[in-house]
Amino acid sequence: MQRYVCDVCGYVYDPEVGDPENGIPAGTSFEALPDGWVCPLCGMGKEVFAKE
DSSP: OOOEEETTTOOEEOTTTOBGGGTBOTTOOGGGSOTTOBOTTTOOBGGGEEEO
16 A cells, blocks of 8 residues: 655555554544545645655
8 A cells, every 4th residue: 555645744644554543443444534534744635745
């Protein structure tokens, strides 16, 4: 699965890790993240993420 990086703060969403602190289990692809998911560091939406 592809990793994505936040263009604002540099946070990398790794699907192998997920975002467990925000209820996203490991193995969740970026495309499968809920529409309301935001970067856990800067709070920006999925639209500011790009493939790493």
